Amino acid sequence: MTRRRTIEELISEARPGDVFVPADFAETGSADAVRKALSRLVSAGELERPIRGLYRKPRRSAFLGKGVPASPDEIAEALARKFEWHIAPYGDTALNRLGVDPQVPSVVRYVSDGPYRTYQYGPYTIEFRHTANRDLSRLNPVAATVVQALKALGKSGVTGEKLDIISSRLDDSQMDKLISGTRNATSWVREAVREMQERRTQNA
Structure with missing residues (x-):
């Protein structure tokens, strides 16, 4: 029989900056035991709690000599994993992620x-908008x-220059999957x- 691993062992194997949800440690014990163990590790400085219900292995910048916070994307992706949502950057957030709009929005939006x-x-509002x-x-x-970036631009806002910017962010495999995945998308x-x-x- 395989030995049950501890939370401490799993965290020691993780990379600095990895974000966890309690369900990641379900194999180590009951939900109550996991919650108490995570709280102890936060108190000991082994973990940090960026927002309620999420835990993160601290990451430090050797150059700056201080901790590096999680990005809004990392937090959003962990929340989606916690609640088993599918998400995608929305509006200005999608445009920023693909380099079309260099300005980082203060309200980071996702469809879900x-x-x-x-x-x-921190300084960000992370917003999830329901979509079917x-x-x-x-x-x-x-x-x-x-797809969300194209919808943010709108049919009249799509230009060759912007398409080239988006394309430059994709490798060949991602481009192929985009083509096959949008065969039934809106015509434009x-x-x-x-x-x-x-x-x-x-x-x-």
Whole structure:
């Protein structure tokens, strides 16, 4: 029989900066025992609690000599994992993640198949907007982000320059999955992806 591993062992094997949810440690004991153990590790400085219900192995910058906080994306992805949501960056957040808009928004927005929720994390507001859009479940995270970015631009806002910027963030495999995943998307989104691929080939 395999020995039950401890929370301390699992955390020691994790990378600095990894974010955990209590369910990650379900194999180590009961929910109450996990919660108490995590609280003890927070008190001991072995873990930090960026927001309620999430735990993180501290990460320090050797150059700056101080702790590096989690990014809003890391927090959002951990929340999605905790609640078993599918999410994708939305609006200005999607445009920023793909380099179309260099300004980091103070309200970091995602579409989600979960309920509408907002969280405060440092200087950021993390907002989840409910959508029944099946793109979230049938597209991989990169493709879903591209689709949300295109929708944020709108049909009239899509230009060759912006398509080239988005394309530059994708490797060949991601581009192929984007093409196959958007075959049943709204016609103008499908056409924008096709143009992106054509421009990518011409510029290669």
